[in-house]
Amino acid sequence: MFQEAIARYLNQNGYQDINLKSVLFDMDGVLFNSMPYHADAWHKVMESHGLHLSREEAYLHEGRTGAATINIVYQRQFHKEASPEVVKAIYAEKSAEFNKNPEPEKMPGAWEVLQKIKANGLQPMVVTGSGQHSLLGRLAHNFPGMFTRELMVTAFDVKYGKPNPEPYLMALQKGNLEANEAIVIENAPMGVQAGAAAGIFTVAVNTGPIDGQILLDSGANILFPSMQAFCDNWEALYGELQQGNS
Numbered sequence: 001m002f003q004e005a006i007a008r009y010l011n012q013n014g015y016q017d018i019n020l021k022s023v024l025f026d027m028d029g030v031l032f033n034s035m036p037y038h039a040d041a042w043h044k045v046m047e048s049h050g051l052h053l054s055r056e057e058a059y060l061h062e063g064r065t066g067a068a069t070i071n072i073v074y075q076r077q078f079h080k081e082a083s084p085e086v087v088k089a090i091y092a093e094k095s096a097e098f099n100k101n102p103e104p105e106k107m108p109g110a111w112e113v114l115q116k117i118k119a120n121g122l123q124p125m126v127v128t129g130s131g132q133h134s135l136l137g138r139l140a141h142n143f144p145g146m147f148t149r150e151l152m153v154t155a156f157d158v159k160y161g162k163p164n165p166e167p168y169l170m171a172l173q174k175g176n177l178e179a180n181e182a183i184v185i186e187n188a189p190m191g192v193q194a195g196a197a198a199g200i201f202t203v204a205v206n207t208g209p210i211d212g213q214i215l216l217d218s219g220a221n222i223l224f225p226s227m228q229a230f231c232d233n234w235e236a237l238y239g240e241l242q243q244g245n246s
């Protein structure tokens with residue numbers, strides 16, 4: 001059922017086959033169910049400044065820097081740039097609002113699929129725009145033995161961030177991988193764009209309220225309605241990814 005998508009990817013990117021060695025996971029909305037908290041914090045804090053950003057729209061901006069998100073909404077309403085002071089204040093309030101929430105839960109299916117991937121002898125990596133200092137500890141606590149700092153790309157490593165392909169190109173470099181030796185797992189349109197622009201087979205998992213078609217239009221090679229569905233289909237997908245490599 002995935003053959004057509006794989007063939008189209010190989011054709012577009014000029015590869016003969018996929019020789020899978022690593023699976024590159026985005027974090028928020030993929031490994032952790034943290035997006036409802038982010039969307040809620042954005043909505044509340046923007047509203048308190050007279051700026052309108054619905055929770056649903058917040059999902060479409062996922063992956064942008066805080067400053068970029070604030071400026072898009074500010075420009076739309078006031079037809080001018082927000083001052084650096086305003087950007088800083090709103091972003092600080094948004095972070096504080098987000099931190100009022102309990103620690104986000106693991107996304108259902110995430111731990112299970114990671115174990116399958118490890119058992120297949122593949123290397124899981126994290127590629128995130130997040131710059132939270134607690135990130136490494138939280139990953140180690142929730143997904144013990146899966147990730148190492150050396151094989152991780154965070155906000156501290158990159159200059160441009162998603163949708164620029166930079167974070168995924170950096171992951172390939174850190175993992176000593178070619179683009180056809182990895183796949184990307186993403187939930188947001190801009191994350192999908194980044195994975196596709198890096199020339200990597202990109203799997204979209206639609207874990208939020210947006211229309212799945214937006215993820216396909218952003219360049220996703222395959223779409224699953226949840227992480228659990230990705231996990232449940234792992235064996236079938238892995239089998240077909242391996243097929244050209246006999």
Ligand code: CA
Pocket residue numbers: 026027028029030062186187188191
């Ligand atoms: Ca994400």
